[in-house]
Amino acid sequence: MPSILSISGVEKHYNSGLSALGGVDLEVERGEIFALLGPNGAGKTTLISIVCGTVTMTSGTVLVDGHDIVKDFRAARATIGLVPQEIAIDIFATVWNTVRFSRGLFGRAPDPAYIEQLLRDLSLWEKRDSKIIELSGGMKRRVMIAKALSHEPDLLFLDEPTAGVDVNLRRDMWALVRKLRDKGVTIVLTTHYIEEAEEMADRVGVIDKGRILLVEDTAALMEKLGKRRLKLVLQHAMATIPAELADWPLELQAGGSQLLYTFDANAEGTGIPALLRRLGELGIDFKDLDTERSSLEDIFISLVERS
Amino acid sequence: MLRINRSGIWAIYRTEMQRTLRTVWQSIATPVITTALYFIVFGGAIGSRMQQVGGVDYGAFIVPGLMMLTILTQSISNASIGIYFPKFTGTIFEILSAPLSAFEAVLAYVGAAATKSVAIGLIILLTATFFVKVEILHPFWMVAFLLITSIAFSLFGFIIGIWAKNFEQLAMVPSLVVTPLTFLGGAFYSIDMLPEPWRTVSLFNPVVYLVSGFRWSFYGVGDVSVAASLGFMTGFMALCLALLWWMFRTGYRLKP
Ligand SMILES: Nc1ncnc2c1ncn2[C@@H]1O[C@H](COP(=O)(O)OP(=O)(O)O)[C@@H](O)[C@H]1O
Ligand SMILES: [Mg+2]
Numbered sequence: 001m002p003s004i005l006s007i008s009g010v011e012k013h014y015n016s017g018l019s020a021l022g023g024v025d026l027e028v029e030r031g032e033i034f035a036l037l038g039p040n041g042a043g044k045t046t047l048i049s050i051v052c053g054t055v056t057m058t059s060g061t062v063l064v065d066g067h068d069i070v071k072d073f074r075a076a077r078a079t080i081g082l083v084p085q086e087i088a089i090d091i092f093a094t095v096w097n098t099v100r101f102s103r104g105l106f107g108r109a110p111d112p113a114y115i116e117q118l119l120r121d122l123s124l125w126e127k128r129d130s131k132i133i134e135l136s137g138g139m140k141r142r143v144m145i146a147k148a149l150s151h152e153p154d155l156l157f158l159d160e161p162t163a164g165v166d167v168n169l170r171r172d173m174w175a176l177v178r179k180l181r182d183k184g185v186t187i188v189l190t191t192h193y194i195e196e197a198e199e200m201a202d203r204v205g206v207i208d209k210g211r212i213l214l215v216e217d218t219a220a221l222m223e224k225l226g227k228r229r230l231k232l233v234l235q236h237a238m239a240t241i242p243a244e245l246a247d248w249p250l251e252l253q254a255g256g257s258q259l260l261y262t263f264d265a266n267a268e269g270t271g272i273p274a275l276l277r278r279l280g281e282l283g284i285d286f287k288d289l290d291t292e293r294s295s296l297e298d299i300f301i302s303l304v305e306r307s
Numbered sequence: 308m309l310r311i312n313r314s315g316i317w318a319i320y321r322t323e324m325q326r327t328l329r330t331v332w333q334s335i336a337t338p339v340i341t342t343a344l345y346f347i348v349f350g351g352a353i354g355s356r357m358q359q360v361g362g363v364d365y366g367a368f369i370v371p372g373l374m375m376l377t378i379l380t381q382s383i384s385n386a387s388i389g390i391y392f393p394k395f396t397g398t399i400f401e402i403l404s405a406p407l408s409a410f411e412a413v414l415a416y417v418g419a420a421a422t423k424s425v426a427i428g429l430i431i432l433l434t435a436t437f438f439v440k441v442e443i444l445h446p447f448w449m450v451a452f453l454l455i456t457s458i459a460f461s462l463f464g465f466i467i468g469i470w471a472k473n474f475e476q477l478a479m480v481p482s483l484v485v486t487p488l489t490f491l492g493g494a495f496y497s498i499d500m501l502p503e504p505w506r507t508v509s510l511f512n513p514v515v516y517l518v519s520g521f522r523w524s525f526y527g528v529g530d531v532s533v534a535a536s537l538g539f540m541t542g543f544m545a546l547c548l549a550l551l552w553w554m555f556r557t558g559y560r561l562k563p
Contacts (some may be wrong), residue, residue: 088397104318
């Protein structure tokens with residue numbers, strides 16, 4: 001069986017002269033949840049828009065389930081469902097009509113039972129006769145998801161699915177995504193939150209400035225990049241780090257009022273208990289402490305340093 | 308795999324027609340009232356002084372021109388809004404991502420706009436029969452002209468809808484080009500009544516050919532030959548189709 005999505009040598013230069021993608025190669029495996037992780041402007045939306053047919057590529061080849069997206073666009077596009085980053089629905093249509101419209105548009109025979117189940121799964125059934133204009137932002141987003149799933153796609157794209165989304169919808173969406181994956185649907189989502197990629201994806205592709213920097217199993221990536229930071233807000237600012245603390249790689253921040261300890265989250269002993277003990281012995285008090293995972297920016301810095 | 312996405316064409320066509328039906332009374336009342344007004348002003352006031360044009364009662368003489376005038380403006384505005392609006396609101400992404408060829412999308416949008424134009428044309432004709440006695444000598448050609456004009460100008464409107472970057476541009480072509488050409492196109496007079504050089508100048512106005520051919524199908528008289536009318540219409544339609552084909556092929560103002 002051909003892979004569900006195969007992208008090779010895809011470049012995109014917008015008319016403005018901007019080069020959004022500089023030769024992207026990517027294989028997505030059937031049935032996986034794949035996260036495209038990258039900062040704003042990395043080219044995530046451009047890449048999936050090319051696959052879905054809403055942006056034309058400058059050069060390259062894309063195969064969806066073995067079908068070329070240009071030469072065999074019907075077969076390729078019938079396989080794909082897209083939930084774009086921005087909400088865009090005819091605001092005068094009703095929920096039911098707009099979802100039925102999408103199914104028809106993608107060439108599928110009407111199936112009211114399927115659409116009913118879909119709307120129930122997305123908590124939209126009560127709203128089926130409401131006009132889109134009467135719905136809240138979260139509900140509109142649910143409708144966008146229903147439209148994308150209306151024709152039972154094998155490959156679903158979710159572009160920044162949780163941007164500006166409330167907790168309920170986020171939870172429902174992840175439940176739905178897992179349910180779809182269990183049914184064999186392949187899901188490609190884009191995000192700039194590393195936590196989201198870690199939580200959802202089987203594999204992660206890191207993209208920046210129009211290039212894929214690496215593709216890795218989520219667990220392996222987290223292990224590689226799982227740096228964490230302990231931040232201590234000191235009671236009294238200090239000018240230099242005492243020599244007694246030389247065993248730990250520490251940094252002073254915020255004019256000496258914060259002490260920063262970077263450690264490997266996956267290492268056996270993190271050294272935190274010993275550090276805190278030593279601070280106590282030295283009489284260094286702190287008001288507050290906080291740990292954080294290395295940010296996407298840190299990951300890029302370490303990736304760029306390595307390559 | 309599916310050769311023609313019939314259900315996709317039908318989905319768009321049906322949605323476009325529903326959009327029209329949401330304002331069905333407005334859609335019917337406007338042409339009825341406008342037609343009645345034209346008959347009162349042109350038919351009543353001018354017609355009482357100018358009994359006949361080319362052997363036809365003035366009231367009856369203006370019916371084909373009036374129909375053409377409305378069909379032209381309605382086709383252009385319906386088709387241009389039909390595609391401009393999804394472009395403006397962003398909902399066009401769904402059409403672009405669907406397994407639908409350019410031809411199928413055009414068929415659905417232009418088909419819906421043309422259907423509405425034909426319906427409005429027939430409503431005007433019906434309204435006119437309450438005011439004057441209308442004869443149709445060549446019913447087949449009458450229907451043919453009605454259909455071709457509706458389709459050709461819906462195609463033209465569709466092109467304007469794709470081309471327009473804002474609402475000003477959307478309104479510009481209809482108001483600055485089409486309306487003047489229509490009024491000077493012999494809808495309310497025969498161009499034979501004009502002095503030279505205006506008569507010759509008029510022959511460069513495309514609308515003259517439409518109105519003349521259409522009027523011929525009613526009364527058997529026209530300003531130019533039927534062949535010229537038909538030739539012009541076909542040429543215009545072919546030009547629109549070629550332009551559209553190019554627009555879709557290059558993604559012109561539809562896809563970045
Ligand atoms: N239609 C467009 N015309 C010109 N430049 C664009 C267009 N769309 C996106 N870009 C540019 O391409 C780059 C990648 O954008 P995008 O794919 O939206 O990134 P992401 O989704 O990762 O945030 C950005 O620099 C953006 O400004
Ligand atoms: Mg984006």
